[in-house]
Amino acid sequence: MYDVEAPLAGRREVARGVWVxxxxxAPIAHSVxxxxxxxxxxxxxxxxxxxxSVYRVDHDVVEVVLKAVGEGTRMLLELRPGDRVSMLGPxxxxxxxEREGGPVALVSGGLGVAPMxxxxxxxxxxxxxxxxxxxxxxxxxxxxxxxGDEAWWATDDGSxxxxxxxxxxxxxxxxxxxxxxxxxxxxxxAERWPEAQVALETYMGCGTxxxxxxxxxxxxxVFDRACQEGPVYRSGxxxxxxxxxxxxxxxSA
Amino acid sequence: xxxxxxxxLQSPVMAASGTFGYGTDVPLCDRxxxxxxxxxxxxxxxRPGTPPPRIVETPSGMLNAIGLQGPGVEAVIRDYAPxxxxxxFPVLVNINGESVDEYGELAARLDxxxxxxxxxxxxxxxxxxxxxxxxxNNPESAAAVTTAVRRRTSLPLWVKLTxxxxxxxxxxxxxxxxxxxxLSAVNTFVGMSFxxxxxxxxxxxxxxxxxxxxxxxxxxxxxxxxxxxxxxxxVGIGGIARAEDAMEFLLAGCRAVxxxxxxxxxxxxxxxxxxxxSLPLVGKxxxxxxxxxxxxxx
Ligand SMILES: Cc1cc2nc3c(=O)[nH]c(=O)nc-3n(C[C@H](O)[C@H](O)[C@H](O)COP(=O)(O)OP(=O)(O)OC[C@H]3O[C@@H](n4cnc5c(N)ncnc54)[C@H](O)[C@@H]3O)c2cc1C
Ligand SMILES: Cc1cc2nc3c(=O)[nH]c(=O)nc-3n(C[C@H](O)[C@H](O)[C@H](O)COP(=O)(O)O)c2cc1C
Ligand code: FES
Numbered sequence: 001m002y003d004v005e006a007p008l009a010g011r012r013e014v015a016r017g018v019w020v021x022x023x024x025x026a027p028i029a030h031s032v033x034x035x036x037x038x039x040x041x042x043x044x045x046x047x048x049x050x051x052x053s054v055y056r057v058d059h060d061v062v063e064v065v066l067k068a069v070g071e072g073t074r075m076l077l078e079l080r081p082g083d084r085v086s087m088l089g090p091x092x093x094x095x096x097x098e099r100e101g102g103p104v105a106l107v108s109g110g111l112g113v114a115p116m117x118x119x120x121x122x123x124x125x126x127x128x129x130x131x132x133x134x135x136x137x138x139x140x141x142x143x144x145x146x147x148g149d150e151a152w153w154a155t156d157d158g159s160x161x162x163x164x165x166x167x168x169x170x171x172x173x174x175x176x177x178x179x180x181x182x183x184x185x186x187x188x189x190a191e192r193w194p195e196a197q198v199a200l201e202t203y204m205g206c207g208t209x210x211x212x213x214x215x216x217x218x219x220x221x222v223f224d225r226a227c228q229e230g231p232v233y234r235s236g237x238x239x240x241x242x243x244x245x246x247x248x249x250x251x252s253a
Numbered sequence: 254x255x256x257x258x259x260x261x262l263q264s265p266v267m268a269a270s271g272t273f274g275y276g277t278d279v280p281l282c283d284r285x286x287x288x289x290x291x292x293x294x295x296x297x298x299x300r301p302g303t304p305p306p307r308i309v310e311t312p313s314g315m316l317n318a319i320g321l322q323g324p325g326v327e328a329v330i331r332d333y334a335p336x337x338x339x340x341x342f343p344v345l346v347n348i349n350g351e352s353v354d355e356y357g358e359l360a361a362r363l364d365x366x367x368x369x370x371x372x373x374x375x376x377x378x379x380x381x382x383x384x385x386x387x388x389x390n391n392p393e394s395a396a397a398v399t400t401a402v403r404r405r406t407s408l409p410l411w412v413k414l415t416x417x418x419x420x421x422x423x424x425x426x427x428x429x430x431x432x433x434x435x436l437s438a439v440n441t442f443v444g445m446s447f448x449x450x451x452x453x454x455x456x457x458x459x460x461x462x463x464x465x466x467x468x469x470x471x472x473x474x475x476x477x478x479x480x481x482x483x484x485x486x487x488v489g490i491g492g493i494a495r496a497e498d499a500m501e502f503l504l505a506g507c508r509a510v511x512x513x514x515x516x517x518x519x520x521x522x523x524x525x526x527x528x529x530x531s532l533p534l535v536g537k538x539x540x541x542x543x544x545x546x547x548x549x550x551x
Contacts, residue, residue, distance in 0.1 A: 203306050
């Protein structure tokens with residue numbers, strides 16, 4: 001875990017209102033794994049840090065993808081090149097891919113695309129075939145950047161790819177499923193692929209394991225910490241009904 | 254070194270209960286600057302905690318309803334106390350009960366356990382047998398808990414006061430008379446927040462404890478009143494995020510401070526606060542102190 005004063009190195013718009021921000025944070029860029037996150041502090045800014053999955057790394061630069069949903073994200077999008085944030089990370093436990101596990105489907109809804117580019121690279125490094133499966137509300141809200149061997153799209157309004165749920169766009173014959181997106185989408189994914197690995201979002205106090213604010217209800221009966229044991233879980237190990245769906249999560253398709 | 258109620262602290266800046274876990278997950282905190290820590294609050298038995306959402310950010314603060322999730326006293330003694338025994342800074346265990354007897358049981362169980370430097374009794378707990386009012390709400394029940402713990406342990410005994418009372422001085426004195434060695438002031442303030450979209454409280458538990466800079470002046474005033482009411486040391490808590498904030502509590506008569514929410518923002522907040530404190534520790538009466546030694550000369 002590192003706390004890096006990270007200057008904004010660059011940014012680009014990847015869908016309507018959805019931006020990728022790159023921050024220079026070498027120690028994090030060189031150690032982060034797919035599914036892990038960073039916790040960003042803005043000063044001046046709101047009291048608490050804001051957690052974001054790592055989208056990609058490029059040499060010393062750590063990228064995150066976001067849109068403005070509240071005060072913190074709005075301020076992040078107002079940063080100018082050279083402006084600094086405090087970046088804490090890498091945090092949490094990432095995805096685990098198996099060399100013998102068969103082709104990989106990376107299934108994401110909306111900003112749930114965030115952890116997938118790193119996952120695609122890790123999968124390809126293991127020699128696995130990667131199906132990129134991504135959905136959003138409409139074509140212009142859909143992030144077109146993708147990595148892997150083949151891309152499959154879905155939109156709620158049918159303006160691109162399959163009309164309807166991103167789950168319908170998953171090709172047959174995949175061996176390993178990784179998912180990220182709104183809780184409702186992940187709950188549906190869990191019914192079909194209980195062995196899938198999903199990256200969850202919860203409200204977080206600290207991101208480092210000390211506050212117990214990020215409780216995830218497990219089927220074993222316990223609450224554990226999204227920031228420490230998670231945010232990646234086997235989808236069948238979550239009590240989805242006890243996870244709030246009504247939160248104003250930014251990552252909604 | 255600072256001595257507080259029988260505990261030797263490495264510095265006057267400690268980690269507050271529930272904001273430092275069991276001390277095992279804070280790799281970026283400067284452990285040489287850390288005065289000591291208080292563990293997450295524990296009960297006799299394991300508790301699952303409250304369902305999510307457990308956290309809501311508020312202006313300059315946060316509400317939490319964790320529900321004292323924890324593994325119970327035996328697991329803490331088995332899994333953490335042996336580690337604590339090897340650390341340079343003291344660890345106090347924050348103890349919680351649903352009845353006066355449960356506090357006493359916990360104290361007896363922790364007495365003499367290597368690695369446990371003292372107990373911090375959290376009296377901001379609902380008294381389940383007596384209708385759910387906080388033990389810390391009146392002098393009688395606060396004293397009853399303190400007495401029950403005092404009888405069952407020779408460990409240093411701190412009592413952590415709740416701010417939601419009309420006369421904190423009376424409760425502080427009752428705890429002192431019942432045998433407390435020091436007082437921690439204060440715990441979180443009960444608050445709530447509604448989501449306008451759903452019309453529901455944002456926390457699943459409905460209410461939660463407010464912490465962070467939002468409570469600092471309120472907490473400071475309570476700590477000041479407690480320091481004037483008793484002759485045992487007082488540990489100030491509430492919204493401390495910078496060395497200047499800690500110094501305000503020391504000026505108000507506290508012997509040491511605890512830092513909570515600030516650790517969530519900066520994992521080494523405690524290291525920075527401890528390094529920045531430049532006042533010599535002031536004594537009990539802040540008014541007398543400041544008149545014979547003007548601030549500017551320190
Ligand atoms: C592990 C993890 C990874 C995430 N990755 C991404 C990502 O890659 N891209 C992205 O756009 N968003 C991501 N999020 C969500 C992101 O943290 C929130 O969008 C952000 O905190 C909103 O802050 P705000 O100040 O703009 O919103 P506000 O609504 O003003 O925030 C108020 C409070 O609620 C919290 N909050 C609000 N929404 C969320 C949320 N969805 N999840 C957690 N806390 C929230 C904030 O942190 C803050 O404490 C992730 C969340 C987690 C837990
Ligand atoms: C997430 C969280 C959990 C807490 N858990 C406990 C606890 O178990 N026992 C206790 O006595 N106080 C607990 N507290 C209260 C803190 O120890 C402290 O009194 C309070 O947060 C005010 O200090 P701060 O503003 O520096 O955070 C908790 C606070 C927070 C924010
Ligand atoms: S966010 Fe604090 S324990 Fe996970």
